[in-house]
Amino acid sequence: MIGQRVLRVEDKRFLRGEGRYVADIALPFMREAYVLRSPQPHAKIVSFDASAALALEGVDAVYTAADLPASLTPIPCRIPTHGDMTPFLQYPLARDVVRFVGEPIAVIVASSRALAEDAAELVAIEFEPLPVVADAAAALDPATPKMYPPGNIATQWGFDLGKVDDAFAQADIVVEKSFSIQRHSAMPLETRGLIASYDKARSYLEVWGPTKVPHTNRAMLARMLGMRDGDIRFAEPDVGGSFGARGEFYPEDIFIPYFAMKLGKPIRWIEDRQEHFASINHSRECTFDVKASANKDGRITAFDVVLVADLGAYIRTHGDVVPSHAAASFPGPYAIRNYRVKATAALSNKTPSGTLRAPGMFEANFAREQIIDMMAEKLGMDRAEIRRRNLIKPDEMPWYVGTQSVNRPTLFDSGDFPGLFEESVSHFGWSAPLAKGEGPVRRGRGIVALVEPSGFGPFESARIEIDPAGFATIFTGASNQGQGHETMLPQVAAEVLGIAHDRFRVRHGDTAMIPYGGGSYASRTAVMGANAVHRAALAVKAKALAAAAQMLQAKEEELTLDGGRVIVTANPSRFVTLAHIARVLTPGNAELVPAPKDFIKDDHDGLTGEVFLRAIPSGTAVFSVHMADVALDIGTGELKIERYCVSGDVGRAINPMIVEGQLVGGVAQGIGGALLEELAYDEDGNLQTGSFADYLLPSSHEVPRIEALVVEKAKSLSNDLGVKGCGEIGISGVAAVLANAIAHALGTGARPTTLPLTAERLLDLVEPRP
């Protein structure tokens, strides 16, 4: 079953409109919430008057920070950071100051969402505007007024590996360039939402809507509200995409459940799209100043990087993880020993920043891969050749970059980077001539190589239960936002147990069914979730063989598990099915464990297997190559992607169809980030992006045919299945490869260094102007 293109079992309900997303759930006596958000980027709240709103029939309550427990702390940062982030944390509802447009100030609860919105218009708030820190440049300027007593910089850190200054002094060439990546976000098609319901008498709070890391966030809610973990159930419904942005512990994750408890009725909050633009974690906004050196033979000798990230108004649960990853992994798949980086996490009056698919890596690849092209140009060397000469070789694995991010060493456990590189270059036909441009059209070709750290721990769990009818249930600690886990995980178990994959069901994301779970991010479901399921299946197999040996009066080594049956290898007519074994192993069944005569004793615990796996901290690493041909109209700035190929060494593809889907979909999302998407602010800190008419997602017209080359060259050496994951490599190299192809098309040394690559920006690069 592993390696087969099994069609997804979850598709049927989605295609029939029977998916159950959070907005599709309703509870008796449920009320609807609207979150009143700050229209001000930075201001004191001078007065707040909700009396007119409360007078409206059907309005239950208008809650503010004063209605939250007085002891409530700000939302903690849950990921290790560089330094103390305490001064920059956000309270779930603003107390006396708001620091970004969209910061929650009040929650209006009413009989309908429409009524709650009507009521919001009757709330009178008086603000006293404060000076705005518009961006990172302003944050770094000592003359800018301080948002916080310590200032406008959350933290600074760095690495200084090898002898960078010596390398520059001795190098044959040195190049320098600055790069700027725009603020954008994951933008899943389903907005966020929550339903919270509290059974006060039984002390049981149920919350539907959490995803990505439900167990982690349940623990945070329990800690912040002084509740017991076991008194809270987080349940993941169907989820319309996450791409990294749904796992923060958001302000709503605290106050919606709390106010449901306070009101004594279920509350549903469904974000609208305009709200989403201001309230989902933003991401990516940063600049890189890069200096790099190489010798005449193309050997890169050093990188020196200044990274400044604009993390917005508060540090939230994900801390400085995005620039942290970028700083730790900037050298990419190349054998670079002289590396220096100075990183700054700056604060500004914008929506707080968090993760987005390939966090920090999309950004770093954009800068590094352009610098490498600049060195190739300066050396007069082919752009594939310079990469070839610097890739980490198989015999250099495992490769420790020498950096750490969130307390994890940046370490590549395995890889045949040159092998996949050559296969990709050859598949694409890198050396084949480009079609000539006609009229104002200039054609160019780009190539980038990258490595994506993946499969982070710390742990994952899986439990498999076989019932007496031979059906199986997998309980996974991983969560699901559309990736196909309900199909992929059964494939892994089916491989071991020989039960058809469609006899499995997968339960996920529900803390009432699953005691511990790590969730889904960084391709960890393939790496950690699938390996946990694999070992749980092996545990079921061991238990089945032991029971079958008793049932068949044979030795275990004489038995084989095949096609859902345990057979006597030498005499296949003698067998028992897993269903039969499950029946025998049901607690209370007397066939193998007769009732004791005079004292209680242990019983069977079903045909089940349960495992908890610990990951190595560095996870594994996925190598990928992107290549593209573009046609740029230097009269209009219009860019056409004429060919796009992404390759990835995923170690082992559990379901190649799903892997290809991740790669192609990742590229499409990357095209958005490279060419279209921007959360734009004016100089006064006002968010200018309010709808999909302003924030352009790639449509069927913008995404070209994308070739995905999935290879299984170098299995991961840090897990049983050898898998490496595939969620991030598709998006990670898109801006980089398109920029390199555009620079090649221009052929003048001009280079697109600022994202997104709009027609206007590309026209500015054309010299002389036609």
Added chain:
Amino acid sequence: MTTRDVSFTLNGRPATLTVEPRQTLADAVRQHLGLTGTHLGCEHGVCGACTVLLDGDAIRGCLMLAVQAESLSITTIEGASPPEGLGVIQDAMQRHHALQCGFCSPGMVLALEALFAHTPCPGEDEIREAISGNLCRCTGYQPIVAAALSVAEKNRANLGAAAPSA
């Protein structure tokens, strides 16, 4: 808030709803009838997740008021699906892995239903145009296009029609 009655044909059966005049068609079918396959992704008419069929044409359920549906015929994904299993377009989408999170899928199916209703054998350009108002964040559209092309191919074989130039 005042309400009005609106009567229309919904998924082939008569329906009468009492709605606020400001309520959208998408909200009405979701909230009054529990037909939650019509999704709301933007409520600005851009994303297409709320696509429903109005007398066979794909329209935005979020841009039409429920009261405007008076005497018209509306089909939602629930009405466009067979009683069990998958229809032809849905089946092709599953076979081509043309969905991941599934949030855009009902709208995508209906946009393609509307296309195939008047163009049984569309080419790639016509397919891309037909779904250009339906955003998908997961798939990159390629497998959706491939699924639709496979349906077109099947129709062409059944009809014995010549391949379109597109």
